[in-house]
Amino acid sequence: MYPWARALNSAKSKPNMLIYSMAKTPQRETSFHWIGPVALFHLGFVTNQSPQKIQIETLEDAKQYRLAVQREDVAAQVLHKLGFEFIETADIQQSYHLLAAHKVDLVVDDPRYISAMAQAMKLPDDQFRYVLDIEPLSIKGYLAASLATDPELVAQLRAAYQQLIDTPLYRKALFE
Known part of the structure; x- marks a missing residue:
């Protein structure tokens, strides 16, 4: 396990490197071999404040609060486009530690x-x-391989993935 930005950079440059689960965005499309979706996320705002202190009914309401997001994460990209300002952290654990310490809301x-x-x-x-809920962040997370991965290995991964998608466990993980 690496902080997200380091994992992403390693997966872009090292041969035979896999990364999951990662949103498939237009910016990332040509940077990886995409094996297939392995998770479904419904991302949204989380707080440790009382409902009296944090009242959010719309995305616009959330802009008044201090926010932490992981560096190079799809949430950072989407929220930046939506006009949010935020603190960037190395990983989700660091974001939660800032929340628990009341350094972000x-x-x-x-x-x-x-x-x-x-x-x-x-x-x-x-x-x-x-x-x-942050509607634009209801996304599939993919298993991807670095472009430097052996093409035969990529083909084997894709074949194994095709077998996996027909199992009840996969359907439960991705659609429930």
């Missing part, structure tokens, strides 16, 4: 992972709450 995450993050930080399960 919001982070971006999928609601399914909030409880696990609280547990990993040895905090109560209800320490964080999901506030608002």
